[in-house]
Amino acid sequence: MRGTRGPDDDKPARHTSRSRGVAESKLRRDGRHCPVCLKALPRIAGKGLARKCTSCEAQPEPARRCARCHEEAIWETNIKAACQACGNHGSKLRVVAGALTEES
Numbered sequence: 203m204r205g206t207r208g209p210d211d212d213k214p215a216r217h218t219s220r221s222r223g224v225a226e227s228k229l230r231r232d233g234r235h236c237p238v239c240l241k242a243l244p245r246i247a248g249k250g251l252a253r254k255c256t257s258c259e260a261q262p263e264p265a266r267r268c269a270r271c272h273e274e275a276i277w278e279t280n281i282k283a284a285c286q287a288c289g290n291h292g293s294k295l296r297v298v299a300g301a302l303t304e305e306s
Contacts, residue, residue, distance in 0.1 A: 227289035236260055237277045237284035237291065260284075269300030 230237040236255035243251045254261040258279050266276040266283075273287035276298060283298055284291035291297060 230284055230289040230291060231286060233286065237286045237289070238279055238282050258282075262286075266298050269296070269298060 226240065229235045229240050234251060235242055236258060238260040239255060239258040241255060241257040244256055246252050255277075260277045260279045260282070263276045263278045263283075264274055266278070267274055268276060268285035268288060268290055270290045271285060271288040273285065275285050275287035277284050277286060278294060281293065282291070283294040283296075285297060
C-alpha cells in the first residue's frame with residue numbers, strides 16, 4: 203500500500219551535495235562575484251560588471267601575484283585578499299606572499 207508510513211517510521215536520509223565544499227571556491231572564481239566577500243558584483247549599464255565591490259570595497263590589484271597559482275588575479279581590501287584565478291583567500295600576507303612557515 204502506498205503512504206502507509208507511520209509517524210514513528212524512519213525517514214530516508216536527505217541528500218547532501220558532494221560539491222557543497224567547492225561551491226564557495228566556484229563563487230570566488232566565476233567573475234560575477236567578489237572573490238573576497240562573495241557578494242554579487244553590481245552591473246553597470248552598457249559596460250558589464252563593476253570592477254569594485256560595493257560591499258567590502260575590494261578591487262583588483264594587477265601588479266600583485268598569487269602565492270599559490272602565480273596569476274595576476276588578486277583582489278584586495280585593507281586587510282583581506284583573494285585570488286580570482288584559484289580561489290585562494292585570507293589575509294594579504296597569506297595570499298600575496300604565501301605563508302611564512304612554508305618551506306620550498
